[in-house]
Amino acid sequence: MKTRRGSVRTLGLVAATTLVASGLCVLAAPTAHAADPVLPGPGSDHWSPVLKTADGRTAPMSDAGGDYSVTHLDLTPVDATVDPPTGLPVDPATVFMSADLDHVYVRFHVAALPGNGAGGYVLQIDTNGDQAGWERAVRYSDATDTITYWNGGADAGVKTAGTQVSSVPATALNAVNYAGGTSGGFVAWAMARTDLAAAGIDLGGAVRMVIGATSEAGAKLDAGGFLGLSPKADVLGAGQFGAAAPAWNTLVTDPIDLRPTDNDGxxxxxxxxxxxxVPNPSQADDDNDGPGNACDPTPRGPDPDGDGVGALDDQCPEQYGALANGCVAQSTTSATLRYVARRKTFKGVVRADYDQCVPRRSVTVFRSVSGPDRDLGTVRTDSAGKYALGLSRRARAGKYYAQVDSKWTLGARCFAVRSPRIQVG
Known part of the structure; x- marks a missing residue:
């Protein structure tokens, strides 16, 4: 097996060890090559999944694993584990893109790392905007360490190979592959905007693409499996073709805007x-819903019970809770009682662990007597937990206490409590 410059092993023993140990890496260019690309690392939030809108729903384009026998060319979801409530993969994203002012980055998730295997990873790009076919294409070949650009003419079909326009060597600075997802691995590469422009790929507006991996030459994506024939490509979002390839516009991504503009800097x-x-260089998106944490009103996932705790943290998602984990709080309560003789009034304050357990608590003042204690009356606390029970005449000498009833309130269970007894007279 030859040593591929674009593989992880070219990073050197120390860097490779760090990558394996941490699961993350940013392939920073040496200082002598400041203009070289810095590929987003495996765990970087800078990777945005390629999207497709169907039936009014926009979601990452996905591809069923196992529909192509060449495993390093078999496109697969990052996490194909089925989520029982939805019946969909936990993380269906399969192809990702990123961009800065100088480069465009692409990443495929495949069933197995290439290991210098033959074949290529292809972007067929509609540069005239009519969605009838592709005019220019890009192919990354792991075995030959090249990024090649192709001309398909006007509205080329998905099975058109095209004519090569130019070729750029793939090095450890602009191409890499690494393990990732629940299985399989990622293949990533960078394209300089100058190379794209020289090949006739205008990124002055949003573009649509057909994306796939092929074992054939050029930009051809022939996923036909008609009459027992084996497909020679895997097209993102499509199964095996029949006798004829589907129309190119049925296979395209949503528009991808890669223009070199950065409004938030x-x-x-x-x-x-x-x-x-909103400036957010990290592009962190904890709930993987599209908007980043910096502009997502629910960065930790939806909050169906309205308690302010997102789905990623809510351990009681079906019940409003006051605790940080979204569960109902268990609140202790305390109460004081004093008697103001000149006003013939019992007063006190109710306190609790949670503010919602303070207002409108039911408080009953009792006089301790032989047999059942005498009920002098019931009042409710105000918003600050204060209460006052006025009597028509002065209280008789004896011992008194306040009983605060239990209460269920929004997000908390407020326990009952009895105040310490006080002596009157």
Whole structure:
């Protein structure tokens, strides 16, 4: 097996060990090559999944694993584990893109790492905007360490190979593959905007693509499996073709905006910035719903019970809770009691662990006597937990106490309590 410059092993023993140990890496260019790309690392939030809108729903384009026998060319979801409530993969994203002012980055998730295997990873790009076919294409070949650009003419079909326009060597600075997802691995590479422009790929507006991996030459994506024939490609979001390939416009992604504009100045171009109006260089998106944490009203996931705790943290998602984990709080209560003789009034304050357990608590004042204690009356606390029970005449000498009833309130269970007894007279 030859040594591939674009593979993780070219990073050197120390860097490779760090990558394996941490699961994260940012392939920083040496200082002598400041203009070289810095590929987002495996765990970077800068990778944005390629999207597709169907039946009014926009979601990451996905591909069923196992529909292509060449495993390093078999496109698969990052996490194909089925989520029982939805019947969908936990993380269906399969192809990702990122961009800065100088480069465009692409990442495929495949069933197995290439290991210098033959074949290529292809972007067929509609540059004239009519969605009838592709005019230019990009192919990354792991075995030959090249990024090649292809001309398909006007509205080329998905099975058109095209004519090569140019070739750029793939090095450890602009191509890499690494393990990732629940299985399989990622294949990633960078394209300089100058190379894209020289090949006739205008990124002055949003573009649509057909994306796939192929074992054939050029930009051809032939996923036909008709009459027992084996497919020679895996097309993102499509199964095996029949006798004829589907229309190119049925296989395309949603528009992908890779223009080199960065309105919020965070180093991520608008089209792949998950908060284009809010600077967020990290692009962190904890709940993987599209908007980044910096502009997502529910950055920790939806909050169906309205308790302010997102789904990622809510351990009691079906019940409003006052605790940080979204569960109902168990609140202790305390109460005081004193007697103001000149006003013929018992007064006190109710306190609790949680503010919602303080107002409108039911408080009954009792006089201790032989047999059942005498009930002098019931009042409710105000918003600060204060209460006052006025009598028509002065209280008789004896011992008195206040009983605070239990209460269920929004997010908390408030326990009952009895105040310490006081002596009157």
């Amino acid at each position: 965070d180093g991520v171009v608008n089209g792949v910035d998950n908060c284009p109006a």
